[in-house]
Amino acid sequence: MGRDLHDTLEQELSGLAILLHTSAQQFESGDRAPDQTLGLARQLLRRSREESRSCEACLIPSCNPVCHSGYVHP
Numbered sequence: 001m002g003r004d005l006h007d008t009l010e011q012e013l014s015g016l017a018i019l020l021h022t023s024a025q026q027f028e029s030g031d032r033a034p035d036q037t038l039g040l041a042r043q044l045l046r047r048s049r050e051e052s053r054s055c056e057a058c059l060i061p062s063c064n065p066v067c068h069s070g071y072v073h074p
Contacts, residue, residue: 005055012048016041 019041023034 008051009048012044012051016044016048019044 019037023037023041026032026034026037
């Protein structure tokens with residue numbers, strides 16, 4: 001489970017870094033406003049935070065007795 005969590009976070013953080021880099025390039029070049037790219041970055045960050053919290057609920061039973069997978073911690 002730890003490896004899956006690490007891989008997921010790594011992919012999402014890499015995606016976020018690419019979106020932010022693209023947004024900075026768009027801003028500097030003036031070709032187009034980075035609003036759309038920043039919007040995608042916000043969505044990815046929001047989803048990543050939600051997924052991290054749900055994983056945390058499964059890893060730390062005291063945070064939430066029922067995790068996102070439906071498993072009920074004793």
